[in-house]
Amino acid sequence: MTEKNVPMREALRAALIEEMERDETVFVMGEEVGSWQGTHRVTRGLLEMFGERRVKDTPISELVIAGAAVGAAMAGLRPVAEIMTINFAFLSIDAIINHAAKVHYMFNGQFKVPLVIRAASGWGNQATATHSHTPEPIFAHFPGLYVACPSNAYDAKGMLKTAIRDDNPVLFTESIALYSKPSLIPDDEYLIPVGKSDVKRQGEHVTLVSYARGVEWSLEAAAMLAKEGIEAEVVDLRWLRPLDLEPVFESFKKTNRCVVVEESLPHFSFGSEIAAQLQEAAFDYMDAPIKRVSAMDVPLPYAKEIELMALPNAQKVVDAVKEIVY
Amino acid sequence: MATNTRSLDKVTLLDWYRQIVxxxxxxxxxxxxxxxKKITGVYLHLYSGHEAVGVGAVAALGEGDHVLTGYRDHGIALARGVDAKPLMAEMMGKRTGVSGGKGGSMHLASRAHNFWGGYAIVAGHLSLATGIAFKERYMGTENVVLCLMGDGATNNGYFHESLNLSAVWNLPVVWLIENNFIGMGTRIEDSSGQPELVKRAVAYGMKQGPRVDGQNVIEVHEAISEAVAYARKKGPVLVEALTYRYKGHGVSDKQYDAREDLKRELDDWQAHKDPINILKNQLLAGFDGIEAELAKIDTEVHEIVEESVRYAEASPVPTYEDLIRHIYVE
Known part of the structure; x- marks a missing residue:
């Protein structure tokens, strides 16, 4: 089997092309997905390949982008709707939470919503307070919706293909900082199942739990710690819903220590949830407090120096680990 | 506007009469x-007073066409031919309800009837209508979506974004505003800069349909038939039907007890613009000796409703398995 080094945006693009070729009910819609070639270039060339019928540019109307995609999915299509950045998904949230996530249940299974909403997520580049959100955990709060948060190009491709084929609505977030980062991707088709986390690095001293971009910091931190003789196990959850914590519990029973690494905010957070579930499931195995590394509890400012101050990074993960590994 | 009953056959008119009653x-x-306290849900928005709008509009659709509405949805379900029994069972939160007792009064739907539901987030369903209509265009089929909404649904973002997208994508949607002049407790003049709601069509470059008498089922039917034909071949249309709600915003609405002006307004509509009386008078004027047939329908309908109550009362409540089922597609 041959494989190639492919950046995440190209891996995602390949997933879209493969699924559109495989299934005529799959179509792409969103702001600038067509003639602009995609704000993040994930939909580059799709308009030329599939035409205006299947690559639908929309007005700047995040609410109806999500809502119309829900309706089209209920009616039997498989929309892949792009919300240019997840910051704008706050304008779509009623369609996502009150409709996409609810109609299957509320009408007792009469309607399915095989929908994917893709949204670029994350901060950096001084995007400022309104354009720097990572609110994946907010969406993961609600039953009825899946939330996919890949950490690398390989996972992103397999997860997007699975999300498109699944009969449930999926919010699929793509870390902007990862778009250019490559993974080795096989030429042959592969799928990554819904709700399966993945141990990205083995280690016996501490468990690092993360998803999306946090996995990168965790792996970087693990490499730094290894130089000091501390071996970290890194669990990439990949999906915040369905949440697969079994590998976390297993790892924790071995390491007895855990640091949760998240790009998002600390208040009512992903880290809070993991810590709560860990102490319930594995209290007897706990040798130290569960630590959380997250963004600071502030709106993100413009100036680079203080923006970076507010954000997590590998060094902060290393520092947190050293507080509990002694 | 043709209100001449002779242009319509007696069977059709009697069918509409039956549905309205x-x-x-x-x-x-x-x-x-x-x-x-046999229907215990906090929300119960009755369609009384609006009947001619729903019946006349839904009658203009073919079987392959689609219908969606807001939370005042009982009448639309009945007009689309959904059986009264599972509807009443849903009101009582029974397992045999159209939505298995999980949706309630505001979330009735029947996929088999292409009735996509009542929706309780004001105007939320407009976006779904847009998506369902898009699917028809995508597949190259000619089915039309009828999307009903109250006047209160015309002022949030869903309305603007959905109507605009339907125009941009030229989707086969008939947008039908049931204007009863009041959204919950706020008068139309206090909520809309342009209270003639059908004029909103101009803003979207969309076909502006008529502003019809929503109490006259024949007028509604004619207007929506034209709109449906236009939507099927061309694109979206906006139509407004003027109507009145008899039972307030919902059954817990107390403002009619407290306010003389509202009470007078309600009395006036009931006395002079009641959809049953209007159709009855049309039938009496158009067809000799029809009284006995109308009386027979009244009696038959009474039995249908009573049977639905008996069915609902005798039905089981949902179980724990129902509680946890259908969160995801299994």
Whole structure:
């Protein structure tokens, strides 16, 4: 089997092309997905390949982008709707939470919503307070919706293909900082199942739990710690819903220590949830407090120096680990 | 506007009469059951007063066409031919309800009837209508979506974004505003800069349909038939039907007890613009000796409604398995 080094945006693009070729009910819609070639270039060339019928540019109307995609999915299509950045998904949230996530249940299974909403997520580049959100955990709060948060190009491709084929609505977030980062991707088709986390690095001293971009910091931190003789196990959850914590519990029973690494905010957070579930499931195995590394509890400012101050990074993960590994 | 009954056959008109009376009696019975605490949900928005809009509009659709509405949805379900029994069972939160007792009064739907539901987030369903209509265009089929909404649904973002997208994508949607002049407790003049709501069509470059008398089922039917034909071949249309709600915003609405002006307004509509009386008078004027047939329908409908109540009362409640089922597609 041959494989190639492919950046995440190209891996995602390949997933879209493969699924559109495989299934005529799959179509792409969103702001600038067509003639602009995609704000993040994930939909580059799709308009030329599939035409205006299947690559639908929309007005700047995040609410109806999500809502119309829900309706089209209920009616039997498989929309892949792009919300240019997840910051704008706050304008779509009623369609996502009150409709996409609810109609299957509320009408007792009469309607399915095989929908994917893709949204670029994350901060950096001084995007400022309104354009720097990572609110994946907010969406993961609600039953009825899946939330996919890949950490690398390989996972992103397999997860997007699975999300498109699944009969449930999926919010699929793509870390902007990862778009250019490559993974080795096989030429042959592969799928990554819904709700399966993945141990990205083995280690016996501490468990690092993360998803999306946090996995990168965790792996970087693990490499730094290894130089000091501390071996970290890194669990990439990949999906915040369905949440697969079994590998976390297993790892924790071995390491007895855990640091949760998240790009998002600390208040009512992903880290809070993991810590709560860990102490319930594995209290007897706990040798130290569960630590959380997250963004600071502030709106993100413009100036680079203080923006970076507010954000997590590998060094902060290393520092947190050293507080509990002694 | 043709209100001449001779242009329509007697069978059709009697069918509409039956539907309108069915909705009225069904809603009156819901009202009673609510006050008897047999319907216990906090939200119960009755279609009484609006009947001619729903019946006339839905009658303009073919089987392959689609219907969606807001939370005042009982009448639309009945007009689309959904059986009264599972509808009443849904009111009572029974397992045999159209939505398995999980949706309630505001979330009735029947996929088999292409009735995509009542939706309780004001105007939320407009976006779904857009998506369902898009699917028809995508597949190259000619089915039309009829999307009903109250006047209160015309002022949030869903309305603007959905109507605009339907125009940009030229989707086969008939947008039908049931204007009863009041959204919950706020008058139309206090909520809309342009209270002639059908004029909003201009802003979207969309076909502006008529502003019809929503109490006259024949007028509604004619207007929506034209709109449906236009949507099927061309694109979206906006139509407004003027109507009035008889049972307030919902059954717990107390403002009619407290306000003389509202009470007078309601009395006036009931006395002079009642959809049952209007159709009855049209039938009496158009067809000799029809009284006995109308009386027979009244009696038959009464039995249908009572049967639905008996069915609902005898039905089982949902179980734990129902509680946890259908969160995801299994």
């Amino acid at each position: 069915l909705i009225r009696q069904f809603e009156n019975r819901c009202d009673e059951l609510y006050h008897e």
